[in-house]
Amino acid sequence: MVQPIVRLQNVSKRIGGRTIIDKLTLDLPLGEVFGFLGPNGSGKTTTIRMMVGLMSLTEGEILINGHSIAKDYEKAIRYVGAIVENPEMYKYLSGYDNLKHYARMIPGITEHRVHEVVKLVGLEGRIQDKVRTYSLGMRQRLGVAQAILHKPQLLILDEPTNGLDPAGIRELRDYLRVLSKEEGIAVFVSSHLLAEMELMCDRVAIIQNGKLIDVRTIRGTGSMTDQSRVIIEVDRPQGAVEALLAAGHSAVPEGGQAIAVETDRDGTAAINALLVSAGFKVYGIRTHVKSLEDQFLEVTGGERIG
C-alpha cells in the first residue's frame, strides 16, 4: 500500500459541548479524486478547515505527508493547496497582484510559474484587472490558480463548482482528472451535489452529522459477476415471467410491457436466448444502475439534501 498523502485519525471537533465531527478516520492516496459528500451542516467544511489548520482539533490527528498539521504546521501545509468555501480574493488588487501575493509566501515560485498558472486557468486576458470587476466564475478560476501555484500534492476544494457555468464545471472536472491522473496528486472535493460528484470522483466518502457513514468506489464497478437489476421489455410480460420462473430465474413483472430480473451479465445473455427461443419478442434490455443519489439516500436514510 502506498503511503497516503493525508491521514485523518480519530478526528473529533467539539464546540461548546456539541460534537461537530465525531471520530473521523480517513486515508487519501495520491492520484485519486476523492469526494466528500454530505448534507448541509454535516461537517464537511469543518473537516476541511481542520485539514488546513484554520481550526484546531479537539481530538485525533491529521497527518499530511507524515507531518502533523497541529504540531508541524509549516511543514505539513506546504503540500496543500486549497480553496475553503468561496475563493475570496483581495478585490482592490488585480488578479495578478493576488497571485504574486501568494507566490511571495512560498519560496521558489518564479514569475514564469505565475504566468503558467494564469494561462492554465484561462485568465490571461483579464489578469491585470482588479478582482472587483471579476465574475464569480473568474474568481473561482483565480481561486484554483492560487491553490495550484506551488504544485501541491494535495488539492482541497470546497464546493468548487459553485458559481461555475456548465462549460466551466466540465472544464474543471477534466482539469482535476488531469491533475490526479497525470501529475499524480490527490484531489479532495467536497460537495452536496450528487450528480457532480458522480462524474468527478473516483471514490466518495459520505458524512452525516459529523460521522463517516460510508466510503464508496464510483469508477470501475460492473464486473462480470455483479448482480444487478435487469429490466427486459417483452410483448407478453406475464408469459415471460412464468417461462423464466420455470427455468429457475427470479423474475417479477415490472409494470407495463416490462419484467425485472436480478442477475449478472452472463445471466442476462442466457435469459435473452431463452426468451427468444421460446418465441417472445424482446424489445429492449437495460441494466438498472443505482445512481449515487439512490445510494446516498439509502445510507443517509432519505434525509433531504440541498
Add this chain to the structure above:
Amino acid sequence: MGDFLQLVRNENMKIYKRSRSWIMLAILIASALLISIMWLSFGGRDTSMWEVISTESMILFVLLTIFSVVIAAASVAEEFTSGTIKLLLIRPWSRNKVLLSKYISILLFGLLQAAALFLSTLLINWICFGIYSSLDETQQGLLFPGGSNPFAYMLMYYGMKLISLVVTVTLAFMISTIFRSGGLAIGLSLFLLLGVNNFVLLLGFLDYKWIDYLLFMHLDLTKYIGATSLEDGSNLWFSLGILGAYYIIFVALTWYVFNKRDVAA
C-alpha cells in the same frame, strides 16, 4: 523557511495599492499647506516659521494618529470580513509571523506619515515664512521650553509623539484582532483617545492613586521635553514605564488571541 521580508512586502502592497492610504497622506500635507497659507494671509510674513511648524505639528498629529488607527484597525479586521484570512493563513508561515508582518507594515505607515508631515511642514513654512525670521527671547522660551534650538525641539517632539502613536496603534490593532471588526476598532480607539483624553483632565483633579496608572494619563509625553520631572509629581520614566506595561499587555493579548482562534465564517 521563506523570506520574512516578503510577508512585509505583501502587507505593504495591501496598504499602498489602495487609494485611501494616498488620500490620507495627501490630506495631511494639504492641511499643513492650508494652515500656512491662512496664517500667511491673516498674520503676514512677520511670524517665525518655527512657530507655525510647532502649531501645525500639534494639530496635524491628531489627524495622523486617526489615519494610523484606521489603517491598523483595517489590517486584521478586513481580512476577516472579506474572508481572505483563510487563504492568507494556509501558507507555510506561522500565525505569529503573519501577524508580525501586518504589525510592522502598520508601524511603517505611521512612520511614513510622520516623516511626510515633518518634511512638508518644514518645506512649506520655509517657503512661506523664510528661514531667517527668528523668534525673540520670550517667544522662544514660551514655545520651545528647555532652551534648545527649535529644530532639535521639533525632533524631540516627534520622538515623544511617535512613542504615543505606537501605543495607540497597538491598541487599535489589538481591538481589531480580538473583535475582528474594523469599525469597532476605529471607533473604540478614537473614543478612548479623543473622548477620554479630555475627560482624563478632570480625572486628574481627583485624588485617587489608581488614576496614576491609567494609560491615558501618560499618552502626552511632549510635556516632558526640557524637564523630565514636572511639578505635579509626574515624571518621564514613570510615564514610559506605564506605557511599556500597557504595550506588553496589548501585544501579548493580540498574539495570543490570533494564535488561538478558530477561523470560521
